[in-house]
Amino acid sequence: MNINATLFAQIIVFAILVGFTMKFVWPPIAKALDERAQKISEGLAASEKAKTELAVANKRVEAELSKSRNESATRLADAEQRAQATIDEAKVRANDEAAKIIAAAKADAEQQVVKAREVLREQVASLAVKGAEQILQREVNAGVHAELLNRLKTEL
Template identity: 40%
Template structure:
Protein backbone atom coordinates (compact mmCIF):
# COMPACT_ATOMS: atom_id res chain seq x y z
CA UNK A 1 0.00 0.00 0.00
CA UNK A 2 2.46 2.58 -1.16
CA UNK A 3 1.28 5.87 -2.49
CA UNK A 4 3.52 6.73 -5.38
CA UNK A 5 3.63 8.16 -8.87
CA UNK A 6 1.12 5.51 -10.02
CA UNK A 7 -1.51 7.90 -8.70
CA UNK A 8 -0.61 10.60 -11.22
CA UNK A 9 -0.51 8.16 -14.10
CA UNK A 10 -3.95 6.96 -13.12
CA UNK A 11 -5.17 10.56 -12.93
CA UNK A 12 -3.77 11.20 -16.40
CA UNK A 13 -5.48 8.09 -17.78
CA UNK A 14 -8.65 9.16 -16.07
CA UNK A 15 -8.75 12.64 -17.60
CA UNK A 16 -7.77 11.26 -21.03
CA UNK A 17 -10.49 8.61 -20.86
CA UNK A 18 -13.09 11.16 -19.82
CA UNK A 19 -12.10 13.35 -22.75
CA UNK A 20 -12.19 10.39 -25.14
CA UNK A 21 -15.52 9.21 -23.79
CA UNK A 22 -17.03 12.67 -24.17
CA UNK A 23 -15.80 13.06 -27.74
CA UNK A 24 -16.23 9.59 -29.17
CA UNK A 25 -18.86 7.87 -27.04
CA UNK A 26 -21.21 10.26 -25.31
CA UNK A 27 -21.53 12.80 -28.11
CA UNK A 28 -22.55 10.42 -30.91
CA UNK A 29 -24.66 8.19 -28.64
CA UNK A 30 -26.69 10.99 -27.08
CA UNK A 31 -26.96 12.62 -30.51
CA UNK A 32 -28.49 9.47 -31.98
CA UNK A 33 -30.77 9.05 -28.98
CA UNK A 34 -32.00 12.62 -29.27
CA UNK A 35 -32.44 12.22 -33.00
CA UNK A 36 -34.55 9.12 -32.46
CA UNK A 37 -36.51 10.95 -29.79
CA UNK A 38 -37.35 13.78 -32.20
CA UNK A 39 -38.15 11.26 -34.94
CA UNK A 40 -40.57 9.46 -32.63
CA UNK A 41 -42.06 12.73 -31.42
CA UNK A 42 -42.48 13.89 -35.02
CA UNK A 43 -44.07 10.57 -35.95
CA UNK A 44 -46.51 10.78 -33.07
CA UNK A 45 -47.35 14.38 -33.93
CA UNK A 46 -47.87 13.38 -37.56
CA UNK A 47 -50.14 10.52 -36.50
CA UNK A 48 -52.12 12.91 -34.32
CA UNK A 49 -52.38 15.34 -37.19
CA UNK A 50 -53.45 12.53 -39.51
CA UNK A 51 -56.16 11.45 -37.11
CA UNK A 52 -57.35 15.01 -36.78
CA UNK A 53 -57.37 15.41 -40.56
CA UNK A 54 -59.29 12.17 -40.91
CA UNK A 55 -61.93 13.31 -38.42
CA UNK A 56 -62.15 16.63 -40.20
CA UNK A 57 -62.44 14.85 -43.53
CA UNK A 58 -65.25 12.65 -42.23
CA UNK A 59 -67.03 15.73 -40.96
CA UNK A 60 -66.53 17.44 -44.29
CA UNK A 61 -67.83 14.43 -46.18
CA UNK A 62 -70.89 14.33 -43.96
CA UNK A 63 -71.43 18.00 -44.64
CA UNK A 64 -71.07 17.39 -48.35
CA UNK A 65 -73.53 14.52 -48.26
CA UNK A 66 -76.06 16.57 -46.31
CA UNK A 67 -75.61 19.45 -48.72
CA UNK A 68 -76.01 17.13 -51.70
CA UNK A 69 -79.15 15.66 -50.17
CA UNK A 70 -80.79 19.05 -49.66
CA UNK A 71 -79.67 20.10 -53.09
CA UNK A 72 -81.11 16.97 -54.65
CA UNK A 73 -84.44 17.36 -52.87
CA UNK A 74 -84.48 21.00 -53.92
CA UNK A 75 -83.85 20.02 -57.50
CA UNK A 76 -86.56 17.36 -57.34
CA UNK A 77 -89.11 19.74 -55.88
CA UNK A 78 -88.11 22.38 -58.40
CA UNK A 79 -88.53 19.88 -61.19
CA UNK A 80 -91.89 18.82 -59.83
CA UNK A 81 -93.01 22.42 -59.66
CA UNK A 82 -91.68 23.10 -63.11
CA UNK A 83 -93.45 19.98 -64.42
CA UNK A 84 -96.72 21.11 -62.87
CA UNK A 85 -96.22 24.51 -64.36
CA UNK A 86 -95.58 23.04 -67.76
CA UNK A 87 -98.63 20.82 -67.48
CA UNK A 88 -100.75 23.78 -66.44
CA UNK A 89 -99.39 25.85 -69.29
CA UNK A 90 -100.02 23.08 -71.78
CA UNK A 91 -103.49 22.63 -70.44
CA UNK A 92 -104.12 26.34 -70.78
CA UNK A 93 -102.70 26.31 -74.27
CA UNK A 94 -104.81 23.34 -75.22
CA UNK A 95 -107.95 24.99 -73.89
CA UNK A 96 -107.17 28.20 -75.74
CA UNK A 97 -106.49 26.22 -78.91
CA UNK A 98 -109.68 24.26 -78.59
CA UNK A 99 -111.64 27.44 -77.95
CA UNK A 100 -110.04 29.03 -80.98
CA UNK A 101 -110.86 26.01 -83.12
CA UNK A 102 -114.38 25.98 -81.73
CA UNK A 103 -114.84 29.69 -82.44
CA UNK A 104 -113.50 29.26 -85.96
CA UNK A 105 -115.84 26.33 -86.54
CA UNK A 106 -118.80 28.31 -85.24
CA UNK A 107 -117.92 31.21 -87.45
CA UNK A 108 -117.64 28.94 -90.47
CA UNK A 109 -120.90 27.33 -89.61
CA UNK A 110 -122.47 30.74 -89.39
CA UNK A 111 -121.07 31.92 -92.71
CA UNK A 112 -122.05 28.66 -94.32
CA UNK A 113 -125.55 29.05 -92.87
CA UNK A 114 -125.74 32.59 -94.10
CA UNK A 115 -124.49 31.56 -97.51
CA UNK A 116 -127.04 28.76 -97.60
CA UNK A 117 -129.72 31.17 -96.46
CA UNK A 118 -128.71 33.65 -99.15
CA UNK A 119 -128.71 31.02 -101.88
CA UNK A 120 -131.97 29.67 -100.55
CA UNK A 121 -133.39 33.17 -100.60
CA UNK A 122 -132.30 33.57 -104.23
CA UNK A 123 -133.71 30.21 -105.15
CA UNK A 124 -136.95 30.93 -103.26
CA UNK A 125 -137.34 34.26 -105.06
CA UNK A 126 -136.63 32.53 -108.37
CA UNK A 127 -139.09 29.85 -107.45
CA UNK A 128 -141.61 32.45 -106.41
CA UNK A 129 -141.14 34.25 -109.71
CA UNK A 130 -141.43 31.00 -111.65
CA UNK A 131 -144.54 30.10 -109.62
CA UNK A 132 -146.08 33.46 -110.17
CA UNK A 133 -145.33 33.19 -113.90
CA UNK A 134 -146.97 29.90 -113.96
CA UNK A 135 -149.97 31.28 -112.12
CA UNK A 136 -150.22 34.45 -114.16
CA UNK A 137 -149.26 32.73 -117.37
CA UNK A 138 -147.62 35.75 -118.42
CA UNK A 139 -144.35 37.38 -118.35
CA UNK A 140 -143.64 39.23 -115.27
CA UNK A 141 -141.37 42.05 -115.91
CA UNK A 142 -138.43 41.16 -113.80
CA UNK A 143 -137.25 44.67 -113.98
CA UNK A 144 -140.53 46.08 -112.85
CA UNK A 145 -140.88 43.69 -110.05
CA UNK A 146 -137.39 43.31 -108.88
CA UNK A 147 -137.95 45.72 -106.04
CA UNK A 148 -140.84 43.68 -104.91
CA UNK A 149 -138.92 40.48 -105.24
CA UNK A 150 -136.00 41.85 -103.30
CA UNK A 151 -138.32 42.89 -100.56
CA UNK A 152 -139.73 39.40 -100.51
CA UNK A 153 -136.36 37.81 -100.48
CA UNK A 154 -135.31 40.02 -97.58
CA UNK A 155 -138.28 38.92 -95.62
CA UNK A 156 -137.41 35.24 -96.00
Template identity: 50%
Template sequence: MQPNASLFGQALVFAILVLFTWKFIWPPLIAALEERAKRIADGLSAADKAKNDLELVEKRIAEELRKAKTQAAEIIAQAEKRAAQIVDEAKDEGRAAGEREKAAAQAEIEQQAHHAREELRQQVSLLAIAGAEKILRKEIDSSRHADLLASLKSEL
Protein backbone atom coordinates in the same frame (compact mmCIF):
# COMPACT_ATOMS: atom_id res chain seq x y z
CA MET B 1 2.51 -12.93 -12.12
CA GLN B 2 0.52 -13.48 -9.17
CA PRO B 3 -3.21 -13.94 -9.28
CA ASN B 4 -3.78 -10.93 -7.08
CA ALA B 5 -1.72 -8.60 -9.23
CA SER B 6 -3.35 -9.98 -12.32
CA LEU B 7 -6.75 -9.55 -10.81
CA PHE B 8 -5.85 -6.05 -9.76
CA GLY B 9 -4.59 -5.31 -13.31
CA GLN B 10 -7.80 -6.67 -14.83
CA ALA B 11 -9.87 -4.64 -12.39
CA LEU B 12 -7.88 -1.53 -13.28
CA VAL B 13 -8.36 -2.12 -17.04
CA PHE B 14 -12.06 -2.79 -16.45
CA ALA B 15 -12.36 0.42 -14.41
CA ILE B 16 -10.62 2.39 -17.19
CA LEU B 17 -12.97 0.79 -19.74
CA VAL B 18 -16.00 1.70 -17.62
CA LEU B 19 -14.75 5.30 -17.21
CA PHE B 20 -13.97 5.58 -20.93
CA THR B 21 -17.37 4.13 -21.84
CA TRP B 22 -19.11 6.36 -19.27
CA LYS B 23 -17.27 9.50 -20.44
CA PHE B 24 -17.12 9.07 -24.25
CA ILE B 25 -19.49 6.31 -25.44
CA TRP B 26 -22.43 6.52 -23.03
CA PRO B 27 -23.39 10.24 -23.57
CA PRO B 28 -23.68 10.01 -27.40
CA LEU B 29 -25.53 6.71 -27.05
CA ILE B 30 -27.97 8.23 -24.51
CA ALA B 31 -28.31 11.34 -26.72
CA ALA B 32 -29.10 9.15 -29.74
CA LEU B 33 -31.68 7.19 -27.72
CA GLU B 34 -33.25 10.40 -26.38
CA GLU B 35 -33.27 11.87 -29.91
CA ARG B 36 -34.95 8.73 -31.20
CA ALA B 37 -37.47 8.79 -28.35
CA LYS B 38 -38.16 12.47 -29.10
CA ARG B 39 -38.65 11.72 -32.83
CA ILE B 40 -40.98 8.85 -31.98
CA ALA B 41 -42.93 11.11 -29.61
CA ASP B 42 -43.08 13.85 -32.26
CA GLY B 43 -44.19 11.29 -34.84
CA LEU B 44 -46.93 10.02 -32.53
CA SER B 45 -47.97 13.59 -31.81
CA ALA B 46 -48.02 14.38 -35.52
CA ALA B 47 -50.02 11.19 -36.16
CA ASP B 48 -52.55 12.21 -33.49
CA LYS B 49 -52.76 15.70 -34.98
CA ALA B 50 -53.16 14.23 -38.47
CA LYS B 51 -55.88 11.92 -37.15
CA ASN B 52 -57.70 14.90 -35.60
CA ASP B 53 -57.25 16.89 -38.81
CA LEU B 54 -58.58 13.93 -40.80
CA GLU B 55 -61.66 13.77 -38.58
CA LEU B 56 -62.22 17.51 -39.04
CA VAL B 57 -61.80 17.20 -42.80
CA GLU B 58 -64.19 14.23 -42.87
CA LYS B 59 -66.74 16.28 -40.93
CA ARG B 60 -66.32 19.19 -43.34
CA ILE B 61 -66.64 16.84 -46.31
CA ALA B 62 -69.80 15.33 -44.83
CA GLU B 63 -71.20 18.83 -44.28
CA GLU B 64 -70.31 19.90 -47.83
CA LEU B 65 -71.89 16.73 -49.22
CA ARG B 66 -75.02 17.40 -47.21
CA LYS B 67 -75.12 20.98 -48.50
CA ALA B 68 -74.50 19.79 -52.07
CA LYS B 69 -77.28 17.22 -51.79
CA THR B 70 -79.64 19.85 -50.39
CA GLN B 71 -78.71 22.26 -53.16
CA ALA B 72 -79.11 19.54 -55.79
CA ALA B 73 -82.53 18.67 -54.38
CA GLU B 74 -83.53 22.35 -54.55
CA ILE B 75 -82.30 22.62 -58.14
CA ILE B 76 -84.19 19.46 -59.09
CA ALA B 77 -87.34 20.77 -57.40
CA GLN B 78 -87.01 24.08 -59.27
CA ALA B 79 -86.44 22.25 -62.54
CA GLU B 80 -89.51 20.07 -61.96
CA LYS B 81 -91.55 23.15 -61.07
CA ARG B 82 -90.37 24.94 -64.21
CA ALA B 83 -91.12 21.85 -66.31
CA ALA B 84 -94.64 21.76 -64.88
CA GLN B 85 -95.03 25.47 -65.68
CA ILE B 86 -93.84 24.90 -69.24
CA VAL B 87 -96.28 22.00 -69.63
CA ASP B 88 -99.12 24.14 -68.23
CA GLU B 89 -98.18 27.02 -70.53
CA ALA B 90 -98.11 24.67 -73.51
CA LYS B 91 -101.52 23.28 -72.53
CA ASP B 92 -102.91 26.80 -72.18
CA GLU B 93 -101.46 27.80 -75.54
CA GLY B 94 -102.87 24.64 -77.09
CA ARG B 95 -106.29 25.31 -75.61
CA ALA B 96 -106.18 28.92 -76.82
CA ALA B 97 -105.13 27.83 -80.31
CA GLY B 98 -107.87 25.18 -80.32
CA GLU B 99 -110.45 27.74 -79.25
CA ARG B 100 -109.25 30.14 -81.95
CA GLU B 101 -109.50 27.41 -84.56
CA LYS B 102 -112.89 26.39 -83.20
CA ALA B 103 -114.10 30.00 -83.36
CA ALA B 104 -112.77 30.37 -86.89
CA ALA B 105 -114.45 27.09 -87.92
CA GLN B 106 -117.69 28.18 -86.22
CA ALA B 107 -117.56 31.51 -88.06
CA GLU B 108 -116.94 29.71 -91.33
CA ILE B 109 -119.84 27.33 -90.62
CA GLU B 110 -122.13 30.26 -89.84
CA GLN B 111 -121.01 32.02 -93.00
CA GLN B 112 -121.64 28.91 -95.09
CA ALA B 113 -125.03 28.39 -93.41
CA HIS B 114 -125.95 32.01 -94.12
CA HIS B 115 -124.82 31.59 -97.70
CA ALA B 116 -126.83 28.35 -98.00
CA ARG B 117 -129.93 30.11 -96.56
CA GLU B 118 -129.52 32.95 -99.03
CA GLU B 119 -129.15 30.49 -101.87
CA LEU B 120 -132.21 28.56 -100.66
CA ARG B 121 -134.19 31.82 -100.49
CA GLN B 122 -133.12 32.61 -104.01
CA GLN B 123 -134.25 29.19 -105.25
CA VAL B 124 -137.54 29.35 -103.31
CA SER B 125 -138.21 32.80 -104.66
CA LEU B 126 -137.41 31.61 -108.18
CA LEU B 127 -139.83 28.72 -107.70
CA ALA B 128 -142.40 31.10 -106.30
CA ILE B 129 -141.90 33.41 -109.22
CA ALA B 130 -142.23 30.52 -111.64
CA GLY B 131 -145.44 29.45 -109.89
CA ALA B 132 -146.63 32.99 -109.83
CA GLU B 133 -145.86 33.35 -113.50
CA LYS B 134 -148.09 30.43 -114.28
CA ILE B 135 -150.79 31.95 -112.13
CA LEU B 136 -150.29 35.36 -113.67
CA ARG B 137 -150.56 34.08 -117.16
CA LYS B 138 -154.07 33.23 -116.30
CA GLU B 139 -154.68 36.53 -114.60
CA ILE B 140 -154.11 39.92 -116.13
CA ASP B 141 -152.96 42.19 -113.28
CA SER B 142 -149.25 41.40 -113.19
CA SER B 143 -148.11 44.47 -111.22
CA ARG B 144 -150.31 43.57 -108.27
CA HIS B 145 -149.01 40.04 -108.25
CA ALA B 146 -145.37 41.24 -108.56
CA ASP B 147 -145.80 43.27 -105.38
CA LEU B 148 -147.27 40.25 -103.67
CA LEU B 149 -144.36 38.06 -104.81
CA ALA B 150 -141.75 40.66 -103.69
CA SER B 151 -143.28 40.76 -100.23
CA LEU B 152 -143.31 36.96 -100.19
CA LYS B 153 -139.65 36.91 -101.24
CA SER B 154 -138.66 39.30 -98.48
CA GLU B 155 -140.53 37.17 -95.89
CA LEU B 156 -138.61 34.08 -96.93
Protein backbone atom coordinates in the same frame (compact mmCIF):
# COMPACT_ATOMS: atom_id res chain seq x y z
CA MET C 1 1.75 -13.14 -9.52
CA ASN C 2 -0.39 -12.53 -6.73
CA ILE C 3 -4.11 -12.84 -7.07
CA ASN C 4 -4.62 -9.63 -5.18
CA ALA C 5 -2.39 -7.68 -7.53
CA THR C 6 -4.13 -9.25 -10.56
CA LEU C 7 -7.50 -8.45 -9.07
CA PHE C 8 -6.38 -4.94 -8.31
CA ALA C 9 -5.04 -4.52 -11.88
CA GLN C 10 -8.26 -5.87 -13.33
CA ILE C 11 -10.24 -3.41 -11.18
CA ILE C 12 -8.09 -0.54 -12.43
CA VAL C 13 -8.43 -1.68 -16.08
CA PHE C 14 -12.18 -2.11 -15.57
CA ALA C 15 -12.47 1.35 -14.02
CA ILE C 16 -10.52 2.83 -16.94
CA LEU C 17 -12.78 0.95 -19.37
CA VAL C 18 -15.90 2.18 -17.55
CA GLY C 19 -14.55 5.73 -17.47
CA PHE C 20 -13.62 5.61 -21.18
CA THR C 21 -17.00 4.11 -22.07
CA MET C 22 -18.88 6.68 -19.97
CA LYS C 23 -16.88 9.57 -21.42
CA PHE C 24 -16.61 8.62 -25.11
CA VAL C 25 -18.94 5.75 -25.96
CA TRP C 26 -22.02 6.23 -23.81
CA PRO C 27 -22.90 9.89 -24.73
CA PRO C 28 -23.25 9.22 -28.51
CA ILE C 29 -25.32 6.10 -27.81
CA ALA C 30 -27.53 7.99 -25.32
CA LYS C 31 -27.81 10.87 -27.78
CA ALA C 32 -28.84 8.50 -30.60
CA LEU C 33 -31.37 6.80 -28.32
CA ASP C 34 -32.80 10.19 -27.26
CA GLU C 35 -33.01 11.36 -30.88
CA ARG C 36 -34.72 8.12 -31.87
CA ALA C 37 -37.21 8.46 -28.98
CA GLN C 38 -37.87 12.07 -29.98
CA LYS C 39 -38.45 11.05 -33.64
CA ILE C 40 -40.82 8.30 -32.53
CA SER C 41 -42.77 10.68 -30.28
CA GLU C 42 -42.90 13.28 -33.10
CA GLY C 43 -44.10 10.58 -35.49
CA LEU C 44 -46.80 9.52 -33.05
CA ALA C 45 -47.85 13.14 -32.54
CA ALA C 46 -47.94 13.69 -36.31
CA SER C 47 -49.98 10.51 -36.68
CA GLU C 48 -52.49 11.70 -34.08
CA LYS C 49 -52.61 15.12 -35.72
CA ALA C 50 -53.16 13.50 -39.12
CA LYS C 51 -55.97 11.36 -37.66
CA THR C 52 -57.72 14.42 -36.26
CA GLU C 53 -57.21 16.30 -39.53
CA LEU C 54 -58.59 13.32 -41.43
CA ALA C 55 -61.63 13.21 -39.18
CA VAL C 56 -62.17 16.95 -39.68
CA ALA C 57 -61.71 16.58 -43.45
CA ASN C 58 -64.18 13.65 -43.51
CA LYS C 59 -66.73 15.73 -41.63
CA ARG C 60 -66.19 18.63 -44.03
CA VAL C 61 -66.54 16.29 -47.03
CA GLU C 62 -69.75 14.84 -45.61
CA ALA C 63 -71.09 18.34 -45.03
CA GLU C 64 -70.20 19.35 -48.61
CA LEU C 65 -71.79 16.17 -49.98
CA SER C 66 -74.92 16.82 -47.97
CA LYS C 67 -74.99 20.41 -49.16
CA SER C 68 -74.49 19.28 -52.77
CA ARG C 69 -77.28 16.71 -52.44
CA ASN C 70 -79.61 19.33 -51.02
CA GLU C 71 -78.72 21.80 -53.76
CA SER C 72 -79.19 19.21 -56.48
CA ALA C 73 -82.52 18.16 -54.99
CA THR C 74 -83.58 21.82 -54.84
CA ARG C 75 -82.48 22.43 -58.43
CA LEU C 76 -84.24 19.28 -59.58
CA ALA C 77 -87.44 20.36 -57.82
CA ASP C 78 -87.15 23.84 -59.37
CA ALA C 79 -86.61 22.33 -62.81
CA GLU C 80 -89.64 20.09 -62.35
CA GLN C 81 -91.72 23.08 -61.26
CA ARG C 82 -90.55 25.10 -64.25
CA ALA C 83 -91.29 22.19 -66.58
CA GLN C 84 -94.75 21.77 -65.08
CA ALA C 85 -95.38 25.52 -65.37
CA THR C 86 -94.26 25.43 -69.00
CA ILE C 87 -96.55 22.47 -69.68
CA ASP C 88 -99.47 24.20 -67.97
CA GLU C 89 -98.79 27.39 -69.91
CA ALA C 90 -98.64 25.45 -73.16
CA LYS C 91 -101.94 23.75 -72.30
CA VAL C 92 -103.57 27.11 -71.59
CA ARG C 93 -102.25 28.52 -74.87
CA ALA C 94 -103.42 25.42 -76.73
CA ASN C 95 -106.87 25.68 -75.15
CA ASP C 96 -107.05 29.39 -76.04
CA GLU C 97 -105.95 28.66 -79.60
CA ALA C 98 -108.47 25.81 -79.84
CA ALA C 99 -111.21 28.14 -78.57
CA LYS C 100 -110.21 30.74 -81.17
CA ILE C 101 -110.22 28.13 -83.93
CA ILE C 102 -113.60 26.80 -82.81
CA ALA C 103 -115.02 30.33 -82.61
CA ALA C 104 -113.67 31.11 -86.09
CA ALA C 105 -115.11 27.85 -87.42
CA LYS C 106 -118.48 28.61 -85.83
CA ALA C 107 -118.47 32.13 -87.28
CA ASP C 108 -117.52 30.74 -90.70
CA ALA C 109 -120.24 28.10 -90.44
CA GLU C 110 -122.80 30.76 -89.49
CA GLN C 111 -121.72 32.90 -92.45
CA GLN C 112 -122.06 29.93 -94.75
CA VAL C 113 -125.50 29.18 -93.27
CA VAL C 114 -126.53 32.81 -93.84
CA LYS C 115 -125.22 32.68 -97.42
CA ALA C 116 -126.95 29.37 -98.00
CA ARG C 117 -130.21 30.82 -96.66
CA GLU C 118 -129.86 33.83 -98.92
CA VAL C 119 -129.21 31.61 -101.93
CA LEU C 120 -132.07 29.37 -100.91
CA ARG C 121 -134.40 32.37 -100.49
CA GLU C 122 -133.46 33.63 -103.92
CA GLN C 123 -134.01 30.17 -105.42
CA VAL C 124 -137.35 29.80 -103.60
CA ALA C 125 -138.37 33.27 -104.77
CA SER C 126 -137.35 32.40 -108.32
CA LEU C 127 -139.25 29.11 -108.10
CA ALA C 128 -142.25 30.88 -106.66
CA VAL C 129 -142.18 33.37 -109.53
CA LYS C 130 -141.86 30.59 -112.08
CA GLY C 131 -144.62 28.69 -110.38
CA ALA C 132 -146.81 31.76 -110.41
CA GLU C 133 -146.02 32.30 -114.11
CA GLN C 134 -147.02 28.82 -114.90
CA ILE C 135 -150.15 29.11 -112.85
CA LEU C 136 -151.13 32.39 -114.40
CA GLN C 137 -149.93 31.33 -117.81
CA ARG C 138 -148.43 34.61 -118.40
CA GLU C 139 -145.17 36.31 -117.74
CA VAL C 140 -144.67 38.15 -114.46
CA ASN C 141 -142.49 41.24 -114.51
CA ALA C 142 -139.86 40.83 -111.76
CA GLY C 143 -139.09 44.56 -111.67
CA VAL C 144 -142.71 45.41 -110.92
CA HIS C 145 -143.12 42.87 -108.23
CA ALA C 146 -139.71 43.39 -106.56
CA GLU C 147 -141.30 44.58 -103.35
CA LEU C 148 -143.44 41.45 -103.17
CA LEU C 149 -140.39 39.28 -103.82
CA ASN C 150 -138.38 41.05 -101.08
CA ARG C 151 -141.22 40.46 -98.57
CA LEU C 152 -141.34 36.85 -99.64
CA LYS C 153 -137.55 36.56 -99.07
CA THR C 154 -137.77 38.00 -95.58
CA GLU C 155 -140.65 35.72 -94.68
CA LEU C 156 -138.75 32.66 -95.82
